[in-house]
Structures are given as structure tokens and as C-alpha cells.
Amino acid sequence: MTMTTEPPPVRAPARSPVRAGKRTTLNGRDRTFGFMLAAPAVALFLAVAVYPLVASLGTSLYDQSLIRPGRSFIGFDNYSDVWPDFVDRLGITLVFSVFATVFPLFLGLGLALLLNARLKGRSVLRGMLMLPWLLPGVVVSFLWAWIFNDSYGVLNHVLSQVGLPEVDFLGAPGTAMAAVIIAKSWNTFPWMMVVILAVLQTLPREQLEAAAIDGASRPQRFWHVSLPHLIGPVALVTMLEFIYNFGSFDMIFVMTGGGPGTSTMTLAVSIYQYAFVEFSLGRAAAMGVLWLVALSVVCAAYFLLNKKLEARR
Template sequence: MTIEPPSTRTPAPAPPARPARSPLGARDSRFGFMLAAPAVALFLVVAVYPLLAGVWTSFYDQSLVRADRAFVGLDNYTDVWPVFTDRLVNTLVFSVLATLFPVLVGLALAILLNSRLPGRGALRGLLMLPWLLPGVVVSFLWAWIFNDSYGVVNDLLTRLDLPTVDVLGQPLTAMAAVVVAKTWNTFPWVMVVILAVLQTLPREQLEAAALDGATRAQRFRHVSLPHLLGPLALVAMLEFIYNFGSFDMIFVMTGGGPGTSTMTLAVSLYHYAFTEFSLGRAAAMGVLWLISLSVVCGAYFLLDKKLESRT
């Protein structure tokens, strides 16, 4: 009898066992979709549908005072384009000035409040009051201050035997008045952001610079300012985006006047829709406004991404 030698063939490896799928996975997914569905539906109704409806309306001759409408293609865009370029200049002027001055005032006050100033806690609270007021309230307040008949400015000029000025009735001074009101309303939030950054500065670097004989101005330039540039840039971009779409303050104080000196894109769109009752032209102006604002928002996202890559 022959005995066969034992086989040396190694058995094939068993396939890896698949991880058991949790019986709650599908149910959790459905539950997650159910939780997100109301927010998605609200976003579609509140944001997406009005946007698409506005773009669709921009191709029609549609009015608030008549029910019918006619397709006109790009005629609305052709009609509003010269007006858009003119209003875009006013919008950019207002946005730049209404961003620059709050940033400068907020930066100066943040540096002041970061020092050992007596009563700085109460002063911080008082300086926050302009930010807490609604924009319409601030607009009426400053419109009363600059009023040519009974305003505070002309009353002071009269008491000083100086000629009065119709601030809101002249193109240059009207834009300046709106910028002053906007600056007073928005500098506190810039101040708060910069003050928060100043509170997180490395004290070791500041103390080392002081020991090396650096003056306060030199410490700010070489130690504090590099840490502030990123937050300052983001705050300025956000403020510019907000001012680019600002409506209430200009509409209440000047209504876009005198003439068209303070007529921004937002106020112009309002006049198209509710003064001329031309929804088609208003929608075309809104689409052009949206495109220009998208460029600004794109610049903000690029700046934010660049600053994040540095950290």
C-alpha cells in the first residue's frame, strides 16, 4: 500500500469579510434628508425662485399697472445700460468712501480703547450705541441734523454768524452727508473686530520691542500692524459688499438727489420698479447689479482663501 505525501499546496486566502452595514444607515440618511428638506425648500422659495423670476422678467416689457406683458429680448438691458454705468460710478464712490472712513475711525478708536484709558469699559459700551440703531433711524437723525431749515448744522452756523449751507441740496455735500451718516452707523463693528484682534496680540513681542527701545508708533507698525492686516482686509471687503447694496440710508436722506448725484444702483432699481412701474427694466438693472456684485464677492472669497493659506 502506498501512502501519498501530504499536499504542500497552500489554501487560497479567504476573501476579506465585508463590514456589516449598520441597519440604521439608510434610516439615518432618510432622517438627515428630512431635517434638511425644510431649509432647502425655504432657500429655493426665498432665494432661488425670486432670482430666476427676476432674470426671466428682465426679458419682458412688464409693468405694475397692466396685466399683460410682451417679450422684448435684450431691449431692457440696452435701455438701462447707460443708466447702469452712471449709477455704478455713484455706487462705487459711495461704497469706497463709506468703507474707508469707518475702517479708519474704527481702527483709531480700537487702538485708543486698547490702551490703559480711564473708563474705557463704559466708553466701549457708549461707542456701540450707533451700531445698535436701525439704519432708517440713523438716516432720519442725520437728515434732521443736516436739514437746511431747522437742522443742527445750520443752527450752529447761524449762531456763529456764518452763512448757512444746504448740505443735502448740493451734489458734493449730499454725498458727503450720506457718507458721514454711514460712517457714524458702522464704525462700531469695525472697532469691535479690530479691538478683539488687538487683545490677542502676543504680549511677549510687544514687551521685547519695548525693551529694545521701540517707540509706540514703531511697535504698532512692526508688531501690531502685521497681525491686523488680514482682519482689516476682510472687514473692509465685507463692509464694501454691504455698502454696494445699501439702500435705506441714501433713500431716506436724499432719495438719490439732488439730481442723480447720490443715485446708486439700489435706489435706481427702486425708481424703475415703483416710480416708473417698469418691472422689466428694474429686473434688468437688478441682473446687471447682481453680476457686478458677484465680481466683488469673488474678490472677497479669493482674499479670504489667500489669507487662510498663510495661516
């Protein structure tokens, strides 16, 4: 497994003249053939991913309904309509995605470090701990909705048995958000765990041993030797996880539907709501465009930060 923290290899071929030079048999006809091989995938991607993204820019300028035909141009009205909602939902989405990224990160890191130890049944345990990540998102949502259920949930059952008051976890704004974050964290930590475990396998053994011989304690070895190697790949998966969480739809949709009120109404659920509940496609599209702008800012910030880190190394 190779993991790099580099930005996409835009100029990769230019940097590898050896490989290019080896390809002496590649004539123009082969090159056309290579291009043709790429055609189906590229066409599919252009039609089903790129075009819809661009088209939604257009849709966002129209008053267009899901159920009525026809549309009328209204300029930026959709944007001014959804702006207050967007700001509110952006905050909710940030809370959800920050916590649902940080919790699994630390859970995964902790478990990876523990599972990296010499241990009986280590690989069995590691395999079983992949289950939460393997289950389909809806199943995870059903399961946690059942655990958090107000009248028959196992959590309330335990609470009442130790004499504590029962809580309507999914029915109150604060606990509903906590509940979906816990469910999502449970769903994601195995992925963080295996990625970190994989990186731990690649740690330079000689450096760790040298540090130990020089009298570095275990925490010191982790801090000075392991961590510098971990940080790049871990930052990358964390960033990716954050972006995925930002767009995560299924768990919140199933567990709370955005409620109670709009307390767990993330941008993803909100867009679905605009389009398929209120049937306002223009507003849904406007919301999406605003989101895309926010996402680009986050990505740009990450790459800038990453470049700085790389430069310092």
C-alpha cells in the same frame, strides 16, 4: 470668537477625517434625519432667495409692468435701455460705498486702538459707542436729516452763530453725497471698532513684549507686530462692509431719495425707482442682473487677492 480669512470651507469634512471617523453610530437613517432637519431652512432659502434671483434673469428679458397684467418678450432691450443709467449709478454707488467703507474703517481702527488702552470707564464708553450702530437705519437717517436740515438743523445753527453762511446740505448735489456718507459712516464705525477690538485681544502678548524689550517703539510695534495680525480679519470685514454698503438702501432712500437730481441715486435706490415708481419690472430686473455681474467681479477679485496674500504668508 474665531475669524478666518479662508474662503467658504468647501472641503472641510474631507480635511477632518478624525471627526468623521468618530461618527461610527451614524447610520443611513440618521443621515436621512439630518437631511430632513435641513429641509425647512434650505427650502425657505431656495424659495425666497435663490429662486427670485434666477427668476429675475427671466424678468429682465420681458416688458413687464407692476400695475398691468401680462408681459411681452423683448430680448435684451431692457439691458440697452438701462445701460447708460447703470454706468452712471454704478459710479455713484462706488463713490458712496468706497467712502462709507473707508471712513468707518479708520474711525473704527482709531477708536479701537484708543479704547484698547488702559482707561477708566472703558467698557462703558465702548458700550455707548455701539449706539450709532444699534439704531435702526431709518432712525439714523431721520437723525442726520434733522442735523443737516437747511432751516432748523443744528449744523446750520452753529454755522450761522459763528458767522458762516448756511448750507442746504441735502439740497445740493455735492453736499448731499457727503451728508449721506457721513451718516452711513456714523452708523457703521462701531461695528468696525468692536471687530478690531476683538482682534486686538488676540494679539500675541509674547511677541509684543519681546519687541518692546528689543527696543521697538510703539509705532514700530504696531506696524511690525500688530498690523500683520490685524490685516486678515480687517480686510474681510472691510470687504463685507463694502458689499453691504454697495447694496445699502434705507439711508439714501430716506435722506435724499436719490436726489437732488440723481446725485445720490445709487443702484439700490435706482432699482426701487424703476420697479415701484416707474413700474418697469423688466428694467429693474435688468439693472439687478448687471449689478450681480459687477458684484461677482468684485468678490472674485477679493478672493484672488486673498489667496495671493495667504500664499505669501
